[in-house]
Structure formats: C-alpha cells, structure tokens
Amino acid sequence: MTKKFYITTPIYYLNAAAHIGHAYTTIATDIMARYKKARGQEVYFLTGTDEHGANIEKAANTAGVTPQKWTDDIAAQFKALWKDLDIQNDDFIRTTEPRHERVVQEIFEILLKKGDIYKGKYGGNYCLSCEAYIDESELLDGKCCPVHKKQTQYVEEETYFFRLSAYQQKLADFYKEHPAFLSPKFRGVEISKFVDGGLKDLSVTRTKVKWGIPTLSDPKHTIYVWFDALINYISAAGYGKKLGLKEYENYPLNFDDLWPADVHFIGKEIYRFHAVIWPAVLMALGVALPKKVFAHGWWTVEGEKMSKSVGNIINPRDITAKYGVDAFRYFLFREVPFGGDGDFSINSFKRRFNADLANDLGNLLSRTLNMAAKNVGEIPAEYNGEANLLKAARRAEEAYNEHMEELAFDKALDCAWTLIGDMNKYIDETKPWTLAKTDPARTKQILLELIFTLKRVNVFIAPFMPATALEMQRRLKAGAIEKYAPLFPRIEG
Ligand SMILES: [Zn+2]
Numbered sequence: 141m142t143k144k145f146y147i148t149t150p151i152y153y154l155n156a157a158a159h160i161g162h163a164y165t166t167i168a169t170d171i172m173a174r175y176k177k178a179r180g181q182e183v184y185f186l187t188g189t190d191e192h193g194a195n196i197e198k199a200a201n202t203a204g205v206t207p208q209k210w211t212d213d214i215a216a217q218f219k220a221l222w223k224d225l226d227i228q229n230d231d232f233i234r235t236t237e238p239r240h241e242r243v244v245q246e247i248f249e250i251l252l253k254k255g256d257i258y259k260g261k262y263g264g265n266y267c268l269s270c271e272a273y274i275d276e277s278e279l280l281d282g283k284c285c286p287v288h289k290k291q292t293q294y295v296e297e298e299t300y301f302f303r304l305s306a307y308q309q310k311l312a313d314f315y316k317e318h319p320a321f322l323s324p325k326f327r328g329v330e331i332s333k334f335v336d337g338g339l340k341d342l343s344v345t346r347t348k349v350k351w352g353i354p355t356l357s358d359p360k361h362t363i364y365v366w367f368d369a370l371i372n373y374i375s376a377a378g379y380g381k382k383l384g385l386k387e388y389e390n391y392p393l394n395f396d397d398l399w400p401a402d403v404h405f406i407g408k409e410i411y412r413f414h415a416v417i418w419p420a421v422l423m424a425l426g427v428a429l430p431k432k433v434f435a436h437g438w439w440t441v442e443g444e445k446m447s448k449s450v451g452n453i454i455n456p457r458d459i460t461a462k463y464g465v466d467a468f469r470y471f472l473f474r475e476v477p478f479g480g481d482g483d484f485s486i487n488s489f490k491r492r493f494n495a496d497l498a499n500d501l502g503n504l505l506s507r508t509l510n511m512a513a514k515n516v517g518e519i520p521a522e523y524n525g526e527a528n529l530l531k532a533a534r535r536a537e538e539a540y541n542e543h544m545e546e547l548a549f550d551k552a553l554d555c556a557w558t559l560i561g562d563m564n565k566y567i568d569e570t571k572p573w574t575l576a577k578t579d580p581a582r583t584k585q586i587l588l589e590l591i592f593t594l595k596r597v598n599v600f601i602a603p604f605m606p607a608t609a610l611e612m613q614r615r616l617k618a619g620a621i622e623k624y625a626p627l628f629p630r631i632e633g
Pocket residue numbers: 267268269270271285286287288289
C-alpha cells in the first residue's frame with residue numbers, strides 16, 4: 141500500500157466552545173484534504189479534542205459536572221460543528237480514549253528507560269491558563285504570562301523531565317536540512333532563534349493534576365497535558381500497533397501507511413510545542429519527523445482581539461445560518477493569505493459575498509445557462525475548442541495547482557476569480573444575445589467555451605465550496621432545463 145497523504149488539525153482544548161479560530165484551521169485542513177483527493181491521492185485527515193489537564197477540571201467544576209461529562213458534551217459539540225461546516229475528516233481522536241492513553245503511557249516508559257525522561261524537582265512560574273511554566277525571561281513585569289497577561293504562581297513539585305536540552309543541536313540541524321519543515325518561513329525564523337537561544341528540559345508530569353493520564357511506573361504522577369496531546373498524531377495513526385502492544389492487534393490503521401504526517405496545521409500560539417517539543421519527542425523515540433508544521437495567524441473581529449470579556453467571539457453558526465456554509469468557507473480563505481493574521485468584519489464579508497459570489501460567479505453562471513438554453517440545446521460531454529478562454533483556463537490550472545501545493549489558498553482562489561473576470565468580460569465583448577440573431581453557430585461556440593471554462597472553475601472552487609461546486613456541476617451538465625434559484629442571493633442592507 142502506498143503512503144497516504146496524512147494531514148491534521150491540532151486537537152482542540154475543550155475548556156470552551158468552538159469559535160472561528162477552530163473553524164479556520166479545520167476548514168483549511170478540509171480544503172487541503174479535498175484538494176489532494178480530487179488529485180487522486182489517498183488522504184487521511186485527523187482532527188480531535190484535547191481533554192486532560194487542570195483547566196478542563198476547573199471548567200467542569202464551575203459547570204458542576206464531572207470532567208468526563210464535560211468533555212463528552214463539548215467533544216460532541218465540536219463533532220456536530222464539523223458536520224455542519226461540511227468537514228470530511230476521516231478520524232476524530234479524543235485524548236481520553238483508551239487507544240490514545242495507552243500509547244502515551246507506553247511512550248513515557250520507553251523514554252524513561254532510555255534516559256530521555258528522568259525524575260527531578262521543579263520550581264517555577266506557572267500559568268494556570270497555559271498549563272505551563274513560563275520562563276523567567278518571558279514574564280511580563282517579572283510576573284505575568286505573556287499570552288494571558290495574568291499573574292503566574294510560583295510552584296514547586298517533584299516531576300519527571302523530558303531531556304529537551306539534548307535535542308537543541310539536532311533540532312537546529314534538522315531545520316537547516318529541511319527548510320520546508322517550519323512554515324510559513326517568516327514564522328520559522330522565530331523558532332530557529334528560540335532553539336538557538338538554548339533549550340531547557342521540560343517538566344512532563346504533574347502530581348497536582350488529577351485529570352490526566354497516570355504514568356504506569358509512578359501513578360501519582362499524571363502526564364503533562366501537552367506531552368499527552370502531541371502524541372495524538374501518532375496514537376491515532378496506529379503507533380500502538382507498530383510498538384506491538386497487544387491492545388492494538390486489530391487496530392484498523394498501519395502506522396507506516398500514514399506516518400510521517402505530510403502537514404500539521406496549527407495556530408501560531410502553539411507553534412513552539414509543535415516545532416520544538418514534538419519533533420524532539422519523535423527524535424527521542426526514533427520516529428521520523430512530520431514533513432511540515434504550518435502555523436497560521438489569528439483572527440480579530442472588527443479590528444479587535446476576540447475575547448470573552450469583549451463579547452465578540454464569533455460563533456461560525458451565526459454566520460453560516462444566515463449566509464451559508466460555503467460563503468463562510470470562501471471568505472476565510474479569500475480575504476487573508478493563509479499564514480497571516482486576518483480581520484473578520486461583517487461589512488467586508490457582505491462586500492465579498494455580493495461582489496465575488498452573487499455578482500461575479502452567480503450571475504455568470506445564470507447568464508451563461510440562460511443563453512445556452514436558447515442557443516446550445518443539449519450540452520455535449522466534451523468540448524475541445526482552441527479558444528483563448530480555454531487556453532487561459534489551462535494556464536490558470538497550472539498556477540492554481542502550484543498555489544495549492546504552497547498552501548497559498550488566497551492565490552489559488554485568485555486564479556479562479558481571474559478566469560471568472562475574463563469570462564464576464566468575454567460575454568460583454570462578444571454579446572452572444574445579439575450575435576445569436578446573425579450567427580447562431582458562432583454563438584453556440586462562445587457559449588460552449590464559457591460552459592467548459594466554468595467547469596474548470598468549478599474544479600478550482602470545489603475544495604473551498606463543496607456544496608456550491610456540486611450544484612454548479614449539476615447545472616452545467618443539465619443546462620438550463622429548469623428555472624434555477626440564484627447560487628448566492630445578494631445580501632441587501
Ligand atoms: Zn498563560
């Protein structure tokens with residue numbers, strides 16, 4: 141069996157409900173998975189939820205339920221949202237599942253035996269929200285977490301350490317030898333600098349946190365939630381079976397069919413975990429490293445950072461219920477280059493909806509099909525005219541594929557909309573509705589060019605707007621034999 145294209149989202153931490161940030165990463169992963177499938181590759185798309193740690197315990201306590209009940213409920217909400225957003229993931233892993241926990245425990249023991257994990261004592265400034273110690277040099281005003289701007293607490297405990305310091309040079313060498321690993325490039329620079337600045341060993345167990353995976357050899361220690369979480373990428377892929385653990389005899393996946401992952405999509409706030417700790421753990425295990433870790437930016441809303449206290453957190457359903465799933469998926473990846481930071485504003489959403497979707501694409505399709513109904517008759521299965529439009533479409537296809545491979549989703553969409561613009565211009569110039577009176581043969585040719593170029597465009601937009609693409613495909617095949625509703629009815633007001 142050939143190796144599948146293995147693509148992942150981060151597993152989302154269940155201390156709060158899903159918002160636009162989660163949706164963004166998951167839709168990006170879905171776009172890439174659909175694109176690869178359309179190109180004939182076998183794909184495995186993993187997402188899931190990160191369910192251990194003090195913050196989950198706290199959230200559950202506040203809600204008056206057990207952590208298990210809490211995570212069951214929120215994990216179910218995430219699953220339902222992915223279904224609503226037309227996400228075609230192949231697997232959904234929860235870190236409270238036995239298939240994951242067992243592998244985490246085993247890996248801990250393997251690294252303990254190898255000496256990559258050792259017992260010690262740790263004291264430091266701990267941020268409860270990060271569930272991490274914050275390095276002295278990173279504290280704001282000498283006491284606050286730089287991410288949460290909240291006061292850290294000095295904490296001392298017996299703990300097991302992962303020997304991260306031993307991997308500093310190996311990581312630096314790896315980044316140099318694999319320039320595509322840290323993506324996008326401008327974010328990779330920070331990581332290289334961070335590693336070159338020196339790595340400290342990482343505390344990977346807690347005695348204070350009950351809601352975690354206990355270690356097998358010293359069960360009063362539970363495994364640090366980040367160490368636990370990162371392992372999902374291999375536990376889901378069948379690493380337990382690869383290790384020969386008897387619980388995995390009948391596991392449906394073979395590790396070597398999936399690993400190494402082709403790309404981990406993540407948000408920039410968790411880049412270090414994925415680009416420093418995760419590869420070091422894999423090196424310690426002697427497992428190959430993923431080919432790419434890609435960190436995208438953050439969304440602000442109407443120019444402001446999203447936060448509970450401001451009350452501006454965007455629930456994707458508020459948008460999709462009103463304007464449709466595909467318009468939402470389109471906007472997120474057309475508006476902002478993938479990798480950069482973006483701003484979600486309802487006015488720019490409406491502007492793009494009306495201009496790009498209702499006018500440029502929607503009107504083009506209905507104009508073309510209406511004229512074809514009068515002048516073409518049955519639409520043939522193939523058309524091989526050497527028209528300029530079709531030549532442009534073939535050139536666009538090359539550029540489109542390059543952009544998709546580079547994860548430049550906005551540029552890929554630009555290719556589609558440049559073609560759409562060309563087609564609208566072509567209609568305005570050739571005026572098929574007038575030409576039909578004097579030259580029906582040429583009119584038919586023009587309309588067929590348009591229809592077959594639209595079919596190309598349809599392939600371009602399909603990973604981004606799957607339901608729209610299916611509907612377009614249906615109409616383009618059938619011609620205007622019925623009265624169609626507009627693909628994207630204009631938003632008024
Ligand atoms: Zn923090």
